[in-house]
Amino acid sequence: MIQNHRRIPRRYGRSLLLAAAVLPLLLGGCSYYHRATVQGFVEDEATGTGINNATVRFYQEEPNRPSSSGFFARTSTSTSGGNPGYYRNTVVWDRYFSEFGAEGDSGTIYLGVTHPDYQGRVIRMPGILSDDINTLQTIQLQRVTFAAGEVYGRVIRAGDGSGVNGVRMVLTVPDLDDAGSPTGSEREYVAVTGMRTGESGWYSFDEPSWRDASTDPGGSSEVDARIEIDDPDWKGENPEPRTVRLISEQDREVPDSMRAVRQPRSEFSATLTGRVLYRPAGAEEYRGLAGVEVEISWSDERGDRSEIRETGPDGSFTASLSWQREEGYLPPAGVPEGEDMLRASEDQLVVEYRHQKIDAADEDRGRGAIRSWVTPNRMPDLYLEESP
Known part of the structure; x- marks a missing residue:
């Protein structure tokens, strides 16, 4: 016209x-x-x-x-x-x-x-x-591209059910033809697990979209998408992708957390944190003690190793440790699959504190274990008091 x-x-x-x-x-x-x-x-x-x-x-x-x-x-x-x-x-x-x-x-x-x-x-x-x-x-x-709202869920460790951060997740959404069948064309969306409402292990995909040529004008669209763990360090306890139904313009929480296990590996790492607190004579409260030298030493396949840190103004320190195991090494009982731990007896793990205000009896405080699956590993606070 x-x-x-x-x-x-x-x-x-x-x-x-x-x-x-x-x-x-x-x-x-x-x-x-x-x-x-x-x-x-x-x-x-x-x-x-x-x-x-x-x-x-x-x-x-x-x-x-x-x-x-x-x-x-x-x-x-x-x-x-x-x-x-x-x-x-x-x-x-x-x-x-x-x-x-x-x-x-x-x-x-x-x-x-x-x-x-x-x-x-x-x-x-x-x-x-x-x-x-x-x-x-x-x-x-006629609109043929649709999008869901937020698609989210959680990844937990298969051993203890704790949330796992840093896991790469992939959501695959197919396009549909005028009969509502997959065309063979797919769209991939990637997310990495992190914190959500104070809990670890959550992932989120924001408005994943797809084409659907079968939908009536003004109608909504539904599609079966696949979600899976695709990470070099982690794999799903069940390796098969999970199917999740997406509905256009609707949020979707993936039911049942996905259980993850570590991939086999020979190198491990962990973070260690701690704090030194000091109370002067006559004071009522402890305060952070800065300038304390903290030495963490251990042994692995590469020999004796150590890291030295110094406490900051609030008396705290943080150290990143890594270690290597020989092929075929079996971790202690109770360690999750794909994980490991440094121990005082087997790996000569020692954490030492040095400062003029620290007595020799308080220097060696670290005879315990550092676990690769714990983030971070926290040393017990070291409390010092000045003699009156």
Whole structure:
């Protein structure tokens, strides 16, 4: 349907015409040259909202697809006068037998309209009048891309049920054809577990999307996605991906935490923290003691090793330790699969504190164990008091 150009002010049309691309539309001979401006809107079929960033292609002959090659002009929709979805272009053609002779002509063009989130369309537009601004009928597109809300869940250690941070998770969402079956095209989303409401091991995917060509206009869409642990250091206790049903515009908590075990490895690491507190004579409260030298020493396959740290203004210190085991090493009983621990007896683990305010009897405080699956390992606070 062609609307008369008087509904849009001429001055408005002239200002946009300066930026319009002028490309030839060959409809016949070359005796008469004609020009026409075409404009209109592209909108969502269900909501009536204008769609920006849609591509509008202009064809002389009807194309096989909305994105076929052979178009003679192309433009994109944008916001104009506060209204999204607007497009405008100028076409020029020459014709031996014009409809109105040298005074003007009338012809037909085809528009191919595409957008990543919508089903493309080819529209026939007859009655394009030369030397005029032709306002075309509004083109409606059906949405075929949908998105869920937040998809979230938790990963826990298979041994003790504690949350595990730093695990790489992958959510795979298939696209659906007009029969609602997977097309073979899939979208992958990646998340890493971390803290949520004070608990470790939580992952979250924000608005994963998919295409569904089978949904009625304005309807919702559902799809079966797959979620799995895909991490070099961790694997699922059950290696098969888990299926989760996603519904467009709805949050989804993945039921039942996924149980993870460590991949076999020979190198381990852990973080150790501690604090030294001091109470001067006559004071009521302890305060952090800065400048205390803390030496952590241990042995592994590479020999004797040590790390030295110094307490800060609040009396605390943090050290990162790593150690190596020989192939085939079996950790002590009770250690989760893929984990290990440094122990005082077997690995000569010792933590020593040195400061002028520390007696020799208090220097050696670290005969215990450091566990690779605990973050962080906390040393008991060392309390010191000044003698009156």
